[in-house]
Amino acid sequence: MAGGKIKKEKPKPSRAPSNHYQGGISFHKSKGQHILKNPLLVDTIVQKSGIKSTDVILEIGPGTGNLTKKLLEVGKMVIAVEIDSRMVLELQRRFQGTPFSNRLKVIQGDVLKTDLPYFDICVANIPYQISSPLTFKLLNHQPSFRCAIIMFQREFAMRLVAQPGDTLYCRLSVNTQLYARVNHLLKVGKNNFRPPPKVDSSVVRIEPRKPLPKVNPKEWDGFIRICFIRKNKTLGAIFRMKNVLSMLEKNYKTLQAIQTSQNGSLEGTDAQMDISGLGDHKEDHSMDLDNGTDDEMEVEDGDTDVEVSEFKEKVLAVLKERNFYEKRSSKLTQEEFLYLLSRFNMAGIHFS
Numbered sequence: 001m002a003g004g005k006i007k008k009e010k011p012k013p014s015r016a017p018s019n020h021y022q023g024g025i026s027f028h029k030s031k032g033q034h035i036l037k038n039p040l041l042v043d044t045i046v047q048k049s050g051i052k053s054t055d056v057i058l059e060i061g062p063g064t065g066n067l068t069k070k071l072l073e074v075g076k077m078v079i080a081v082e083i084d085s086r087m088v089l090e091l092q093r094r095f096q097g098t099p100f101s102n103r104l105k106v107i108q109g110d111v112l113k114t115d116l117p118y119f120d121i122c123v124a125n126i127p128y129q130i131s132s133p134l135t136f137k138l139l140n141h142q143p144s145f146r147c148a149i150i151m152f153q154r155e156f157a158m159r160l161v162a163q164p165g166d167t168l169y170c171r172l173s174v175n176t177q178l179y180a181r182v183n184h185l186l187k188v189g190k191n192n193f194r195p196p197p198k199v200d201s202s203v204v205r206i207e208p209r210k211p212l213p214k215v216n217p218k219e220w221d222g223f224i225r226i227c228f229i230r231k232n233k234t235l236g237a238i239f240r241m242k243n244v245l246s247m248l249e250k251n252y253k254t255l256q257a258i259q260t261s262q263n264g265s266l267e268g269t270d271a272q273m274d275i276s277g278l279g280d281h282k283e284d285h286s287m288d289l290d291n292g293t294d295d296e297m298e299v300e301d302g303d304t305d306v307e308v309s310e311f312k313e314k315v316l317a318v319l320k321e322r323n324f325y326e327k328r329s330s331k332l333t334q335e336e337f338l339y340l341l342s343r344f345n346m347a348g349i350h351f352s
């Protein structure tokens with residue numbers, strides 16, 4: 001071999017231990033099947049969850065059971081909802097005959113269509129495509145649970161926790177934070193999963209507010225949708241838009257007609273109502289974040305001004321209080337949104 005190059009063997013990249021059970025199953029991307037393969041990460045998630053030995057834990061999408069096993073070690077009981085019958089079989093095989101088997105209940109089905117039982121805490125590495133409806137299904141769950149520790153796509157997680165003024169502050173942030181305190185717990189890289197997803201992930205803690213705010217979810221949703229039509233425009237500009245004003249005027253007249261005929265009122269619309277509809281944030285999955293306009297709805301806004309009408313004056317009078325007219329949704333706090341909605345409602349202006 002004189003003169004020949006000696007080929008040095010490249011050191012193999014150090015990997016996180018991956019001795020977790022994979023069950024020899026092929027994973028379906030369409031079901032968001034990215035299995036946690038790093039046991040150290042699973043331990044960290046469980047430790048950060050603050051599970052008590054008396055807790056009934058809800059796990060969504062247990063897969064082959066890598067997280068499930070750790071949850072069974074610390075909690076009283078695990079209720080796991082899994083859509084894929086192959087995974088359900090794998091779980092049964094894995095825990096059969098172990099001391100865990102009578103503390104694990106597996107429900108086969110789509111979590112979005114399943115009536116969830118009582119639980120104290122939810123810990124889950126979920127399929128990312130159901131992030132938004134699942135979050136609002138959980139927040140709508142009664143009796144309320146202590147907290148949920150959930151792995152989300154990083155960008156979705158950052159939207160959940162975004163504060164007024166942050167680029168990612170959007171309808172999803174405002175809606176979630178109305179019903180829960182949300183904290184970012186942990187950044188998780190792609191290589192902790194098998195197969196690795198295309199995007200990075202984050203673990204978030206969601207703690208439902210107790211009591212829930214007294215707000216009509218439909219009114220709130222209608223109002224917030226309008227405020228975020230163009231989140232960087234002033235509220236004055238948004239509420240002068242022809243489509244917005246004519247929609248509000250239609251609501252106003254309908255409600256006036258109902259009240260006159262029934263001598264009724266709009267009471268009885270508190271937080272007991274279903275909030276799961278707030279999970280419609282399709283636009284929030286977008287990875288296309290050009291200059292903060294990602295959260296905007298499709299509306300015509302060329303023809304902004306309608307002729308000065310009594311109704312328009314009514315709307316603008318509310319906005320001129322505390323100078324909301326000049327403010328933008330991208331910087332408005334939860335309290336300001338709640339205040340403004342209550343002022344609109346008091347003026348007879350409704351959003352649903």
Ligand SMILES: C[S@@+](CC[C@H](N)C(=O)[O-])C[C@H]1O[C@@H](n2cnc3c(N)ncnc32)[C@H](O)[C@@H]1O
Binds near residue numbers: 065067
């Ligand atoms: C990201 S994997 C997590 C697997 C496992 N928890 C882990 O961390 O290794 C998501 C799991 O959710 C399941 N899943 C997908 N859609 C679901 C749905 N709508 N309802 C319940 N489970 C679902 C998948 O089959 C898969 O097992």
